[in-house]
Amino acid sequence: MEGDGSRELALQLLLEDLDQLEDMQKGKQVVGNRTDIELAIETMRDSVLAAQTSIKDQTIAISTSTAIATDQNILMSLKRDERVAEQDRQYAIGLDSNAPLDWTRREPVQEYDEENDAVSTVMGDLMDRMTLSDIITNGEGSSRTRTFGMECVSCLEQGDVTTSFTSSCGHIFCRDCTRQLFLGATQDEELYPPRCCGQIMPPGIALRILDYNELRAFSERAIEYAAKDRVYCAEPTCSKFIPPWAIEGEHGTCPECHREMHLPCRSLAHPGVDCPMDDTLQCVLAMADTEKWRRCFNCRTMVELQHGCNHITCRCGREFCYVCGLVWKSCSCPRWHVNRLVAMGNQAVEEEAGPNADIAVRQAIYNRVVENLRHHDDVGCEHYRNSQWAWRNRGSLQCEVCNHILPEYIFMCTNCRMRACNRCRRHRLR
Structure with a gap:
């Protein structure tokens, strides 16, 4: 063929x-x-x-x-x-x-x-x-739907049944939204691997909706996301990821611009010269120390905690303590910073109690929410479950995952009270 x-x-x-x-x-x-x-x-x-x-x-x-x-x-x-x-x-x-002769018998x-x-x-x-x-099908049979009149769970549009896809959790996506999920994973690490409701979407779908160049980019990103200590080209106009097989000893060669890197100082190779001081990096590290930011022990990404407890899930998937930076549950640090806990309790009171609510009612709400938050990690959040989310129709709210402010359609986890838009709760949270 x-x-x-x-x-x-x-x-x-x-x-x-x-x-x-x-x-x-x-x-x-x-x-x-x-x-x-x-x-x-x-x-x-x-x-x-x-x-x-x-x-x-x-x-x-x-x-x-x-x-x-x-x-x-x-x-x-x-x-x-x-x-x-x-x-x-x-x-x-x-x-x-x-x-x-009987000519009628001649067939x-x-x-x-x-x-x-x-x-x-x-x-x-x-x-x-x-x-x-x-x-080309996924491991659980054809991803093509067998019913007519499908509705995409993402865009809510009625789509062509012959080009729709069913995720591992059973939700149906149109071709355009499915492509956006896989292409989005090549741009945003939090979207990799493409998933819905906590379940990884069959990678075989990529073979049907991405062309060769897109598939190649998808594979290259997967390798980059899996790297523990990532190295990027120090050439400002390039900045491409240097894969492990392009690294030998203390030097690596950029596969894009072919410039040589010196890994210990993360700068361009400088034979016979001492490693230069990266002033920009030192400024960032100094600011991180002042603002109490924390770096992921796996991918070295800088993380700033704005709300929630000290349990951090990095975009690379690793979990660590925001206080000390160690692997989560390997330390004795407190789960919550008291100021953040008090702030979330007060926020719950403002949302659930009316402006004229009795003081006893407001105090009861505060005590209940704070006590639940203190112990919620003992139970654990399963953010992929729809039943764990409640729609908050209280005007414009900010998604705590992507930071977008939406006029409506913001959900809140009923356990940890995290706020997330529909896209993030389905495809970003693990």
Whole structure:
């Protein structure tokens, strides 16, 4: 089939990228624990292997079908020749015996040609229907919906059933919104891997909605997101991520601009010269120290806590304590800063009690909310569950995840009281 060569090449390149990404994950977590990235790698590899197998099976099927069609033509031709020969023999016998000839018994040869054409038409139609969209599916069957009149859970628009996709949690997305989820993951680490309601979307979907360049970018971002101590090109006009295989010893080579980096100081290579002081970085670190910001121990991203408890989930997926920076639950630091706890209690009173509410009522609300917040981590939030969110119709509110202010359609977690827009609660929160 036309295009199979390029498809097989794209799938093979994806497998190589997945192998490199898997090697980078070894030794980064406790034995027996599997990260979201590892699950995504396994699922996507299964999808790619299934696609490769399906393409091979399709090639064999088409080859077999073509052979059958060719053999059928030959057999029909031989059968037609035999029929003509038999009719000629009967005609000769009739001439020799001077018997009257019954021309009505002479069957037209055209009947076999028509049968031949009908079989060829059916075979051709079957081969035409064997398209790539029929063979590339996710691990749980075709992601195409089987009902009509689908509504996209993201944009709420009625969409074409033949181009919709069903996520692992059962929600239906139109093609445009699905593309935005996968393309968004190449721009925003918090959206990787693409997921809905806490469940990773089948990576095989990417093979159906992204072109080769987009798939390549998706794989490259996955490798970048998995890196523990990321290195970026120090050339200001480049700043591309330098993958692990481009690093040797204390030096790395940018795959984009080919400039050489000196890793200890994160600057361009400077043979025979002492490492320069990065004044900009020192200013940022000084500000972070003043503002009490914390860096993720895994990806070194700077994090500022504006609301909530001291339990931080970095965009790379690692969890740590905002007070000391250690892995979450490996220290004895307090779960809450008292000022933030008091602020959230007062906020709950303003929202739930009327302006003329009795002092005892207001105090009861405050005590209940503060006590729940102090112990909410003992139960844990499952932000992927719809039942854990309540819609807050109280005018313009800010999403605490993306910081966008929306006039309405803001939800609040009934446990930790986090506020999030619909997109963030479905696709960002883990």
